[in-house]
């Protein structure tokens with residue numbers, strides 16, 4: 001399972017790649033790929049289908065003989081995006097003989113973790129239609145979207161030498177505008193340097209490169225860590241570990257209860273609040289569930305009744321207890337690496353878990369024979385949140401927030417327990433297959 005997760009993380013330097021790799025995995029398990037603008041009414045929901053829009057995926061497989069009167073959804077939600085550095089629209093900058101790229105900070109980045117790393121670039125590029133390989137002389141109107149990645153060491157954000165800041169270890173201060181611009185060459189910055197670079201990479205003319213959503217990624221591959229290799233380190237564990245577990249659980253289902261539609265939704269934009277056309281704040285999941293219900297022959301009334309008897313597991317990274325900062329944790333809620341999935345609770349509904357959904361997920365862990373842990377945040381620290389409460393309030397559906405424990409959340413490279421991916425996958429599989 002860990003090797004499979006490593007492959008998925010390496011295939012997914014950006015949310016767009018994470019969504020594409022998820023759909024590829026589902027296609028290998030027999031799912032059909034379709035689009036939001038396609039008709040779903042003729043699709044075989046028992047065979048399964050997946051819809052990708054940018055960095056977001058919705059996938060479903062239903063039992064063989066769904067009775068619309070009894071329909072219910074078992075939903076797993078996760079997110080494809082991770083905090084990182086993203087290239088600005090006019091990025092070419094530099095000074096004093098250095099070429100630099102202007103970047104904007106995406107999400108709650110641990111800025112220091114991006115220093116002194118060899119960084120590649122990836123994302124999606126809008127290219128003039130009709131340009132590049134196989135192009136005709138007269139470019140057609142419009143553009144096409146190209147998924148692109150470069151795993152050469154292109155960028156680096158160099159740290160200031162300690163000799164030039166003797167107090168740095170008393171508290172590193174990084175200004176997002178001034179201190180995070182990577183160097184990516186020597187010489188005079190040219191006005192179209194980045195566009196020309198992309199054009200070379202994509203084998204098109206510079207004017208054919210219309211726009212981009214491009215971001216930096218750490219080039220260090222995932223690795224087993226520790227004396228007995230019982231942990232692992234990788235970029236984007238938050239939240240590709242949950243995406244991977246959700247997709248593996250869905251793709252690996254042997255059978256489903258007759259009246260269950262098993263749904264996995266991987267949202268983009270969780271790290272910036274989920275309010276976007278493809279984020280958890282959008283109608284994308286509600287619309288998909290309604291259309292799935294219709295494809296299964298359910299009326300609107302039957303769809304709304306199905307939502308009322310459904311459950312969503314929102315899977316996202318959980319905070320393992322940190323051995324060097326025990327005072328940052330609630331003393332009776334200390335999740336451990338390799339301790340199994342963590343059920344996250346918060347009475348102010350920063351996590352959507354309630355007693356009923358909590359118990360439902362414990363039952364799934366028991367069915368999968370994996371242990372579970374419980375997390376509650378300290379009372380004197382503001383609690384983070386995730387897609388769980390957003391999904392609950394958009395759909396009026398019961399939600400439980402869970403996730404694998406990890407350290408270094410939102411660092412460029414994070415740390416997890418090597419046994420946790422398989423345990424989370426097993427628990428999610430038992431949830432989907434359960435009654």
Ligand code: ZN
Pocket residue numbers: 079238239270316317386
């Ligand atoms: Zn997350």
